[in-house]
Amino acid sequence: MKISYTLPPNPPKHFETASSSITFGRKPSADHHVDVDLHPDRYVSHVHARLTYEDGEYSIEDLNSENGTWVNDHRIEGEKRLPYGSKIRLGWTVIDIDIKTQVPDIEDERIPPSEETIVSEGTTAQPVSEKAAEPVPEGTITSVKDALTPPFTELEGEKIDESQKQSWQQLKALNNFIQALGTTPSIEGLGQLLVEQLRHAVPNAQRGALLLPDQNGKPLLKAHWPPGKHSVSMTFVEQALHKREAFIWTSSHPSETTDNGDTPQSAIYYDVQSAIYLPLFSGLDVLGVMYVDNYVFREAFSLTDFELLRAIANQVAMFLKDSVLRKDLQREEKLRSNLLRQYSPKIADSILKKCGHLQRGGEDIDPVTILVSDVRGFTMLSAKMEPDEVVRAINEMFDAFVPIISDLDGIIDKYVGDSVLAVFGSPEHDPRQWEKAVLAAVRMQEAMRMLGEGRKIRRLPPFKVGIGIHTGKVIHGFIGSSERIEFTVIGDTVNRAARYCEGAGPEQIVISKKVYERVYDLTKVDPVTIVTKHPDTEPNMEGYLVKSLRGKGDMFSRDQES
Numbered sequence: 001m002k003i004s005y006t007l008p009p010n011p012p013k014h015f016e017t018a019s020s021s022i023t024f025g026r027k028p029s030a031d032h033h034v035d036v037d038l039h040p041d042r043y044v045s046h047v048h049a050r051l052t053y054e055d056g057e058y059s060i061e062d063l064n065s066e067n068g069t070w071v072n073d074h075r076i077e078g079e080k081r082l083p084y085g086s087k088i089r090l091g092w093t094v095i096d097i098d099i100k101t102q103v104p105d106i107e108d109e110r111i112p113p114s115e116e117t118i119v120s121e122g123t124t125a126q127p128v129s130e131k132a133a134e135p136v137p138e139g140t141i142t143s144v145k146d147a148l149t150p151p152f153t154e155l156e157g158e159k160i161d162e163s164q165k166q167s168w169q170q171l172k173a174l175n176n177f178i179q180a181l182g183t184t185p186s187i188e189g190l191g192q193l194l195v196e197q198l199r200h201a202v203p204n205a206q207r208g209a210l211l212l213p214d215q216n217g218k219p220l221l222k223a224h225w226p227p228g229k230h231s232v233s234m235t236f237v238e239q240a241l242h243k244r245e246a247f248i249w250t251s252s253h254p255s256e257t258t259d260n261g262d263t264p265q266s267a268i269y270y271d272v273q274s275a276i277y278l279p280l281f282s283g284l285d286v287l288g289v290m291y292v293d294n295y296v297f298r299e300a301f302s303l304t305d306f307e308l309l310r311a312i313a314n315q316v317a318m319f320l321k322d323s324v325l326r327k328d329l330q331r332e333e334k335l336r337s338n339l340l341r342q343y344s345p346k347i348a349d350s351i352l353k354k355c356g357h358l359q360r361g362g363e364d365i366d367p368v369t370i371l372v373s374d375v376r377g378f379t380m381l382s383a384k385m386e387p388d389e390v391v392r393a394i395n396e397m398f399d400a401f402v403p404i405i406s407d408l409d410g411i412i413d414k415y416v417g418d419s420v421l422a423v424f425g426s427p428e429h430d431p432r433q434w435e436k437a438v439l440a441a442v443r444m445q446e447a448m449r450m451l452g453e454g455r456k457i458r459r460l461p462p463f464k465v466g467i468g469i470h471t472g473k474v475i476h477g478f479i480g481s482s483e484r485i486e487f488t489v490i491g492d493t494v495n496r497a498a499r500y501c502e503g504a505g506p507e508q509i510v511i512s513k514k515v516y517e518r519v520y521d522l523t524k525v526d527p528v529t530i531v532t533k534h535p536d537t538e539p540n541m542e543g544y545l546v547k548s549l550r551g552k553g554d555m556f557s558r559d560q561e562s
Contacts, residue, residue, distance in 0.1 A: 004096045007041050010338035012096070022051045025061075025089055043067045043091030043296055044053075051097070056080040058097060065294045067091055072168070074203050081159060091296065119226055139317050166203075170308055173201035177312060181319055188318060196225055198292060201308055204300040205292035207231045207270075212288040212320070219289065231293055236277045242291045246278040246313070248306055250298050273302040276309055280317035287320045366473035368489065369437040369515065370427045370497035371410065373401070374465045376417040376506040381461050389460070394418055396461055400447040408436040418463075421497075423489055428475050434471060434518035441467045441509045442549060448507070468500030470512040502542055503530035509546040516544045526550045 001022060001093040006012040015022070015036050025034030026044040038044045045065040052059050061079035062069035069076050070089040082088070088095035173344045177197040179191070190210070197204055209224035209232055219237055224230040234247065235522060251263065251273045267275070275293035289312050294300035374396075375381070394417075401420055410424045422440070425433035444467065452462030472493035496512065509530060511519070525544035532538045543557045 001051070003036075003051070004091055004103065005036065005038065007038070007093045010040070015273065019441050020053050024051070024095070032093050034344070036092065040091050040536055041091040044093060048090050051095070052105070057076045060085075060088060065090070070297070070452065072166075073297075073300070080086055086372075088165060089297065114254055125450045132200045148520050161251070169203075169305070170201055170304070173197055173540070174308060174311060177201065177206030181315055185498065190223070190316065191443070192223065194290070194316070201227075201312060202301070202305045204294050204297065204305070206294050206296070208290070208292035208536075210288065210316070211237060222288075231266070231272060232291070233264045233266040233270075233272070233275070233294070235264035235266065236275065237289050240279045240291075241279040241286055244286060245280055246306070246310055247299055249275045249277070271295045273298045276301055276306055278309055278313040280320060282317045282321040285321075289318060293536050311369065324355070345501070350555060364473055365426050365476045367433070367471050367475045368423060368476065368493065369433045369469065369471040370474070371405075371420075371422040371424065371441060371467065371469050372436050372497045372501040373420045373422075373441075373464050374466045374501050376461050378463075381463065384461065393455070394475055395466075400451060401444055404443045406441050408440045408442055409433075409438065419501075421489075422474075423474075423496070425471075426474070426527070432474055432517055435522055437469050437471075438509070438511065438523060438546065439549070441469060441546070445507055445509065446511055464506035466501055466506060467509045468497050468502070468504050468511075469515050470497035470500055470511070471514045471518070472496070496541070499532070499541060500532055503541075503543060510543045511546060513542045513544070524550060 001019070002014070002016040003022065004012045004014045005024075017035065019035075022035045023033065023036060023048045024036045024039065025032060025044060026039045026041065026361055028034045028037055029046075032047045033187045034047060038048070045063075045067070047063050048065040049060065049063055049069045050061045052061070059079050059081045060069060060071065060076070062076055072087050073089075076450055076535055082097070086097070087495075088097070089366075107176055115420070175191065180193050180197065188267075194208070198208055206230070207225065209230055210222050211219040211232070212222045214220050219234075219241070221230060221232065240246065240271055249267075249272075251267070266272075270293075272293045274297065275291060276543070277289060277291045278288060280288045292301075292309065375394075385393070398415065398420065405420075405422045406410060408424070408539070409428075411426075413421045413423050415421075422437075423441075424430060424437045430436065444465070448463065448465055452464070455462045470493055472491075474489040474491040474493050476489045499511045500512055510530070511525070516525060524547045525545075526547060528543045528545045530541040530543050
């Protein structure tokens with residue numbers, strides 16, 4: 001046999017032997033014999049591969065090398081027969097063989113011998129059985145029964161070359177990926193699918209990963225191969241994200257000794273020779289980055305590989321966008337159901353319209369008016385009543401309060417036992433929120449007096465409530481866990497409204513100075529001091545006890561006109 005081998009940029013070397021086999025390796029010793037020493041190539045194993053000539057055919061066998069044996073830019077497993085014109089690469093070293101005879105391709109690339117192919121002008125190739133063949137009608141479509149059989153036929157001695165075979169295999173891998181993507185239930189399943197399919201779509205891809213951003217935009221490593229290892233270059237990831245473009249990167253040639261500083265340290269550390277990075281686009285949004293790389297060969301990826309990966313990246317981006325939309329719809333439907341349990345449809349629609357896409361979190365709203373009511377002496381009253389009577393009395397009170405608050409554009413934020421917390425001025429700003437809150441409190445006290453008369457007739461103890469009102473800034477939004485979330489208000493204004501409520505006696509309404517400043521011309525009040533529980537750290541609060549409304553008829557008519 002006669003071969004030549006080249007380690008760029010060095011000139012070719014030649015080797016000739018009468019033996020029927022040649023063993024390639026690096027730095028031979030007593031423990032491992034090699035015929036051709038490729039020691040300048042650090043990617044070649046000590047015993048790398050064996051070339052054999054037998055019965056007029058050449059074959060090459062990989063001897064469990066670390067970086068593999070490559071035939072026509074495809075890594076082989078075990079032994080492979082060499083068709084005419086094969087290109088062999090061990091590490092960086094290219095092996096050229098003077099093959100005189102054209103060797104048939106491997107058997108599984110051919111049409112099964114049990115079938116014959118009839119081809120005539122104006123017809124499509126049609127496999128037939130050993131029985132008498134029926135005439136093939138013009139325009140008949142051939143189905144490819146064997147998935148390993150390429151959908152093309154050798155004609156008039158023409159051979160199916162390696163490029164045709166590779167193109168078909170890559171298209172098949174792309175099609176398989178798209179089909180499997182439709183049945184993938186989750187993003188985690190997507191990562192596993194990429195691991196399985198990208199190796200078939202791009203055989204020279206030795207490593208790869210899928211990175212998706214978290215809520216703060218930080219890329220997270222969602223899937224990668226091989227297991228336990230990755231070769232992510234955050235420099236390349238950031239370039240793909242910020243420049244919004246896919247690219248092929250190739251390392252410097254070994255002969256180039258200068259370093260211009262463009263090579264990321266991670267690429268040097270992971271010994272990356274060639275890589276493709278692709279941003280995952282959905283409209284104007286970049287949903288993540290996908291990449292593959294090769295640590296053996298600088299020219300591992302072709303433009304066909306690049307375009308194929310772009311097609312896969314587009315499919316992945318659509319899957320991610322669809323997955324996000326599905327989760328958003330599920331979350332919004334769940335929150336919508338919670339809102340409808342918490343508020344009337346009118347208020348729920350107003351909240352949905354204001355907040356748009358529902359998500360946990362809130363916003364500062366200033367001003368908002370908070371009304372808190374509480375039954376005075378409830379513990380002693382309930383001790384004298386049966387449990388069902390207590391619940392029935394509370395429900396009667398709430399049935400009276402809810403229409404009053406809703407009619408004045410307030411919303412019931414929550415019920416806490418016998419207490420009600422109502423909000424005026426949110427989610428929609430209301431320039432009359434203060435007078436509406438005070439009017440609601442007055443009507444609530446009137447409703448409680450009417451309920452009390454009815455309870456006296458039934459010889460039941462009446463409930464009497466105290467009401468406090470305060471105004472200021474609150475945080476209003478969706479608060480809670482992913483399993484249970486509510487639209488509510490929190491903040492110092494809510495706490496102070498509760499303090500004014502505590503300072504109100506039975507059948508009393510106490511408003512803060514801030515509220516009184518807004519309704520001074522509508523109310524008759526007496527000043528009061530709300531004694532705090534911790535006077536050493538928190539001063540007493542100034543408040544006003546509402547005695548009556550000035551021109552109640554005028555105020556009520558203004559409310560009706562609005």
